[in-house]
Amino acid sequence: MRHIQRFDAYHRVTHLVLMGSFLGLAATGLPLLFHDAGWAATIANLLGGLRVAGILHRLFAIVLILAFGAHVARLLRRLFVENDYGILWGPESMVPQPRDLKEMVAHFAWFFRRGPQPRFDHFTYWEKFDYWAVFWGMFIIGGSGLMLWFPAFFARIVPGWVFNIALMIHGEEALLAVAFIFTIHFFNGHLRPDKFPMDTVVFTGSLTEEEFKHERPEAYERLVREGRLDDLVVGPPPQRVLRAGRAVGTVAILLGLGIFSLILYAVMSHA
């Protein structure tokens, strides 16, 4: 069986770094946001107290900011050094395009059995949403987080009441990100019945030709038409990579679902 390369090493490493730092940020930050819940103090103490949790939170933030910076640098390089304008528009661009709206409408029609499954290309509309959600989140959470980290410095630029907003936004956006990733992204990317329990492509980088053809027929046919498919053919992923990917993915999903349950419990018991 032929395997098709979808993600290169950079993508896979970036996803791993995002996963790790995101889970770390969630675990070290949520006790504060849900300080009313019984589990909050327990987790804070398990982490070694809020002082340690605070230091870890900032370390994870640095890792995430560095990964984000590396990504922006890579985009700039592709654009200005490699003159790869395909990232700005076209089938392999993350930029939302009219076809995304059409595919979304068609997807809903398919949900209601009112039409065929849309023929997706390299990126689907929900994948683009996930991508831009991280972009938006980086500015919103990262920006507000830095303000709260260095208030005396930022007070020279903005009035103090902005910190009130920064704290509120940091928490609300964190809640949005955490709840979104641990439910919607998990379902869309991994837990839905045709992927269950997970899609390993983001760990191994490749998927079978059959799966690729079925999942993204537009991309498959385009690659065949352009004669590029053969360049993307790789061998099956080594067993140890697959196993490691499954292990890491399982742990991350369980941790994420666990954290989401705690949030749900806190919200329910508070209401």
Place this chain on the structure above:
Amino acid sequence: MTNRHLLAGILGTAALVASAVHAAGGAPAPAPTNDDCLACHDDATLKREDGRPVSVAGKAFADSVHGPMACVDCHADLAHAEFPHPEKFAPVDCAACHGDAVAAYGKSVHADARKAGKLLAATCTDCHGVHDIRPSSDHESKTYPLNLPGTCGRCHGDPKIIKEADIKIGDIVTKYHDSIHGKVLEKSGLLVSAKCTNCHGNHEIRRKTDPLSRVFRANVPGTCGTCHGGILTLYASGIHGSRLAAGDPKVPVCSDCHTAHEITRTDLDRWKLDVLAECGTCHVQSLRTYRDTFHGQVTSLGFTRVASCSDCHGAHDILPKADPRSTVSDGRRAETCRKCHAGANASFAKYDPHADKRDRVRNPPLFWATRFMQLLLGGVFVFFGLHTSLWFQRLLVKDKPQPPAKAASKKEAE
């Protein structure tokens, strides 16, 4: 036989002769001397018919503050009694000498209880002893500072007596023992530490509901201030103290924040966290909005490296924000922030440590930003919740298997 014994023998004989003469109807007999009394009573096993002991330790009496006095100075009616004297005679009246103390005692809760027939309540001897009374400066005295908690605790630390006498506050000795005053007294041996009597008085102990009581609400600051004079001055200058002086009974006094019998060191984490709730009993709104801030979240989890009420507002000399002397007044707030946040400027101090995201008037930008975030979260989760559920049901309910011919024609149609 020594001379002393000889003398005692002669005197003894003389006394016997004298009493014989008196019995025969002669001149009144001289009062019995202490030795006369102790000749019988200095016997630890001496009991009345009903079994109550009537022994007097001669040595203990001789060492007591009353040692130089004669037995009959207190047991006055025995001075002229016939011997062997009757079992019943007048009770000792301490007021004969200690008029002021007994008068003061007469106004006390203990005296009231006794008047009401509750004889469990303390009288002179319960606290001072009987024949072994020593001055309160004497280390052996029941009223020596180090012994006082134990003396009061004989009743106020005894579950049986507490129950029987219906003492509402319960076992106070254990609480006091663990308090800073108890530790300073009992562990560090500092006599100046507050003991029962410093706050409650000694003879004239009144109920806390009695306006004349030292521990009546409005009198508490003055009572604590007899030792903590510096704090009393600060308290009197603050909003709570000045309101109390103006007759407002709702303001906190010392014991509201510090408690009465369980006072702890104020640099302990436990206390710092507990006092937040204390301020919050009146300042409900402020505690609620504080909990929404980073400071409040951290303390809510039991950690204290952040500002709590007193860090910004002060403790005893709290002043309202409108007062320019207040630590949270517009003019001084940045300086207060700088206690923790080095480099905090006037702009920094525009941060609202009690911001209310639900208050459109107090914090308009925060209110609208919160609205925006709520819409964003609501929108995203409604849309993707729907999207995910629909997708899930579509994948879960498999298409019915169709006959091959029909499936083929359907594919053609697509």
